[in-house]
Amino acid sequence: MxxxxxxxxxxxxxxxxxxxxxxxxxxxxxxxxxxxxxxxxxxxxxxxxxxxxxxxxxxxxxxxxxxxxxxxxxxxxxxxxxxxxEKDIWALARQVARERRKRELEPILKVLKEVNEAQTDSSDESKEFKKVVKELKNFAEKSDNLLETFIKAEESWFWNTVLKMMK
Amino acid sequence: MxxxxxxxxxxxxxxxxxxxxxxxxxxxxxxxxxxxxxxxxxxxxxxxxxxxxxxxxxxxxxxxxxxxxxxxxxxxxxxxxxxxxEKDIWALARQVARERRKRELEPILKVLKEVNEAQTDSSDESKEFKKVVKELKNFAEKSDNLLETFIKAEESWFWNTVLKMMK
DNA sequence: CTAAACTTTCAATACTTTCTGAAAGTTTAT
DNA sequence: ATAAACTTTCAGAAAGTATTGAAAGTTTAG
The missing domain is CATH 1.10.10.10 (Winged helix-like DNA-binding domain superfamily/Winged helix DNA-binding domain)
Known part of the structure; x- marks a missing residue:
């Protein structure tokens, strides 16, 4: 080619x-x-x-x-x-992560927090809803923290840790 | 609400x-x-x-x-x-990761590998191209490995490691 | 100030994706 | 076998997104 x-x-x-x-x-x-x-x-x-x-x-x-x-x-x-x-691929990845966090994760987190406050009545539907929302919120918050760490991370430190994870 | x-x-x-x-x-x-x-x-x-x-x-x-x-x-x-x-949010995340890897990462990796074989002439353009492609390929391969690790990871193991990363 | 060089905007158009609903297809019960 | 219950398909309509190109706006040189 x-x-x-x-x-x-x-x-x-x-x-x-x-x-x-x-x-x-x-x-x-x-x-x-x-x-x-x-x-x-x-x-x-x-x-x-x-x-x-x-x-x-x-x-x-x-x-x-x-x-x-x-x-x-x-x-x-x-x-x-x-x-x-930007030619540094790591800087690029961090920038994209930063933007997507702002555009995608933040809005859904906001909704999950709001909706987590909703009143529960005694119905099955309502209880299941509450339970699922709690789990989603928990997951979204963890993802948010992870992303934040990545965004702030120095390249070598991050890769060192990641490489350890991958053995 | x-x-x-x-x-x-x-x-x-x-x-x-x-x-x-x-x-x-x-x-x-x-x-x-x-x-x-x-x-x-x-x-x-x-x-x-x-x-x-x-x-x-x-x-x-x-x-x-x-x-x-x-x-x-x-x-x-x-x-x-x-x-x-699927209600287990972790299983869900892994499944989405698996699909996106297949739909997005694999195709670009294929192209990067192909294009990495391209002949270099002596022009600046061509040299820069080669250099950028090499970096992109390297990054994409690392991401692919990381994703694979995530897809296969057991929840607790993965979070333990991730939590360590986040101090 | 004026004109040329350049950048931005935006209404019209082209293109892509999603959605509808009715018809065709399939399965099950009797 | 047949008819009712249910699922799938797909052509056309609607909605959403991207693109053009010409006009309006801005900046700079002289």
Missing amino acids: KYTEAKQELIQAWGNLGSSWGLNKTMGQIHALLMISPKPLSTEDIMEELSISRGNANMNIRALMDWGIVSKVALPGERKEYFKS | KYTEAKQELIQAWGNLGSSWGLNKTMGQIHALLMISPKPLSTEDIMEELSISRGNANMNIRALMDWGIVSKVALPGERKEYFKS
């Missing part, structure tokens, strides 16, 4: 992965492109490489910046804005 | 969470309903509780069974099929 094919395949695959990770296809593709590029790219570069419109490029670059995994670069003597991606 | 409100809110929230977890809203809602129900429910029960069509109910129950988190129950003396959900 040649470099250009390989590049296309990776961009494509990263786009698909994006869709299962709360990004969308285009966000994933732009991110892949920036990750493998040795130098920052402009909106036009991205439009051209991925054959997408200006509006699409602009919106998705913005969304990637909201996620905190892409940032602007000012190139000296250039008027255009250029963009680069 | 009363039980019936609380129930609706939980079902709603679990539906939203489903969407970020590779299920869809209805799958999430059906799953929530089955989780909190003290007894198995029929397709009709589900249709009624969630106000959805027969086709929709059928397809999404099926999808949940494919994921391995919902199963059929035959009630003695009843002709209808009833369904129940």
Whole structure:
């Protein structure tokens, strides 16, 4: 396989992965492109490489910046804005974890806490509900703590511990 | 908050969470309903509780069974099929991890391995590409191992280790 | 200030996914 | 065998999401 094919395949695959990770296809593709590029790219570069419109490029670059995994670069003597991606895969993973925690875990935790306060009447349904909610809440809280630890962890410390777990 | 409100809110929230977890809203809602129900429910029960069509109910129950988190129950003396959900939250988490590994991690790993074999020419682009792919592949493999460990782990052992990690 | 260079917005459109409901298929009881 | 009870399928409708491209907005150079 040649470099250009390989590049296309990776961009494509990263786009698909994006869709299962709360990004969308285009966000994933732009991110892949920036990750493998040795130098920052402009909106036009991205439009051209991925054959997408200006509006699409602009919106998705913005969304990637909201996620905190892409940032602007000012190139000296250039008027255009250029963009680069976080390349340290660990920093990237932590950033994604941070965002997903905020977007997914926090809302459900809030609901579980609320709902855990609900009055129980004496029906079977109501008792089972209470029991399940308690377990879910407990699990969600543990997950939240674990995630927090991961987000704050230094790479080596984390891997050392994880590697121990995996023998 | 009363039980019936609380129930609706939980079902709603679990539906939203489903969407970020590779299920869809209805799958999430059906799953929530089955989780909190003290007894198995029929397709009709589900249709009624969630106000959805027969086709929709059928397809999404099926999808949940494919994921391995919902199963059929035959009630003695009843002709209808009833369904129940896995209620052990740990078993549930492991099952979801297993499916997502298969659906997300395996495909990207395959691509990374393929693409890692690509020929490098002497250009900057090509060298950077190779370097990034190597790092991604390494990370993906480590994640795969970690996930495998989790999937196979006994609850207490896993939590003991994790709790140590979290001090 | 003005014009060129560049970025952002957004209404219209294209595309994708989900849902419905009725028809077809299957199973069970008699 | 047949009819009632139940399940599955699937084409079309509805809802949701992504994309375009042109117009509006902003910044910079001179």
